[in-house]
Amino acid sequence: MRIALAGNPNSGKTTMFNALTGSSEKVGNWAGVTVEKKESTVKKLYCKNGETITAVDLPGAYSMSPFTSEESVTRDYIKNETPDVIINIVDATNLSRSLFFTTQLLELGIPMVIALNKADLNKKKDTKIDVALLEKKMGCPVINTVSTSADGFSELITAVIDQIEKDQTPPYTENNVDLSDIEAVKAADRKRFEFVNAVVKEVETRKVYTRERNIHDKIDNVLTNKWVGIPFFALVMFLVFQISQVWVGTPIADLLGELLGLFQEWVGGLLEGANPLLYALLVDGIIGGLIAVMGFLPLVMVMYFLIALLEDCGYMARVAVVLDPIFKKVGLSGKSVIPFVITVGCAVPGVMASRTIKNERERRATAMLAPFMPCGAKIPVISLFAGIFFNNAGWVSTVTYLAGIVLIFLCALLINGITGNSAKKSYFIIEIPEYKKPSFKGAFKSMCGRGWEYIVKAATIILLCNTAVQIMQSFTWSFTVAENANESILATIAGPFAYVLLPVVGILSWQLAAAAITGFIAKENVVGTIAVCYGITKFINMDELVLEGGASDVAAIMGLTQAAALAYLMFNLFSPPCFAAIGAMRAEMKSAKWLWGGIALQLGVGFTVGFAVYQIGTLISAGTLGAGFLPGIIAVAVMAAIITVMCITATKRVKAERAHKKAK
């Protein structure tokens, strides 16, 4: 038996799906978190007759006429796959808007049960809904539910089972609407709203009306104010990084690092008499590489916890509103903010979230630019370099995120120039959720879920990469032991790429090139590979997460100055993301040209930013330009020339198109 969970965005579908099935799909207090359908089996606890029920969580939709591609997923699934029963999740605090979609679903004739969700919020506001009367009006069972506490779920599933194979009569039908005539469709929608409003008037008794100004509006006056909103957002994000990466995350990371270091020492002690190659493979390669990545787990988890709190309280939707006017200036809109915010956690769902954007150019640009926001996987890289070269300074994280935002703006302008779309306007409409006290339990669960995924990644992808790196740097192509690591397989593969990095780091280092390459598999690999190649865990004081001796000793070990270290960090953060995120970009862009254009742009941006940081930094600190300036400036000039030609071509094309239109 298959049941579909359908309803308006932000009505609590995924929260209900997670509670019904025990899944841990991403939830958020804003519209458009779910962009794909998800399937899972309902817990036996709710299936009293032992039947196996598969629940399908669908993206939110306002009507059966899809506006965006994720709404099409919902429409197509319900129409083509015909579930046995639909659970229509209705936001009880916003009945008139929700019932529009309900009446459309009922017209399909599929058995349906209405879950009147967020019933607890109605109680608080003393809003009463006559459930029995609503049942009569809609012609299907209506159950009060609270997704966050699983209230009413047993009754809901019982009602679902009762509804199987029953006839569903629609309370309202629209026949013979000419869908090609927009005025006829609008008139039909107005009639449907009239019907819905008449039903709501009969079943609902409100004490607090939405037109009345309340405390939420007063808070919004401040937080969404065009002068205060952005500085406040910057302050909030600074605090998130400061708390996660300095105040709270680091002390916990110190403790974990100490424990992991003791484990490595213990294993090393047990295997002292082993073959040095095998010893290095297990103790330095596998365990050392894993420790280097796992040591940053607390920082990542604390940040996920704080982001989950911000998402849950309703603030993030306001951020989209605050940033909308600025993003519009560069051809994007507030709708792009949500993918950018989600990318702070992980670039893959962040890129996928761009699906909610209807405008094709804007959607592709958002998918292309989202990876500029440093994701959770880049936190270990940022923290390692901040800890080693900048005495654990909190400003490094903040600067990298601010640089990401600035690059998004600049690259959005570039995309406008290249595509010739600077004159086109974008519209942004978002439903703002009410403020609520964030759920610490929910944020803790989200943090644990993401922390677990981080551990899984470290124990699989990162571990395999570290093992491969250790083997490749121990042997030559003739499979003899490499006397000198510079003759190893890894050195010969990564060596040519070291020339690309010369203008960014000022030295030819195959180790840094290898780390950047493995970073395309997963960004945490940058840390793992550096640890394996340099045996860096021997030099890091895991208690303090700093290199013993400070930056001057690091220069001796890695051959990097502070400017070069910051430049290399920037290169890794702003060059193309991991392969999984590139796959997501491909899926959302649906164009090979845009995909390859995006990858080229990211590579160009990563190189240019790294080059600029290293050369300017070296000029300030040493009074001279860094090594590799000439080839670097030539590469940047070539890239600038290509972009200029593309912009000129696009401008000419747009002008020709306008002239052609005028002539017509």
Added chain:
Amino acid sequence: MGIENFIIIAVVAIIVGLASLYVYKAKKSGKKCIGCSSCGSSCTGNCSSCSGCSEKKQVNNKKTDF
């Protein structure tokens, strides 16, 4: 071969084997990204309504390319 060497080879083989098996199974079940939360694992490649697959049909859509 000393006992230490045998232990290391066995441990490395088990660790790498288990990690590879996990990655293989995850990829086979359609997981797009291992270790990324909410990255979806539902697309099996044969559901008509899933936009993940319809992407293949629309790959030639170059209406507003560069």
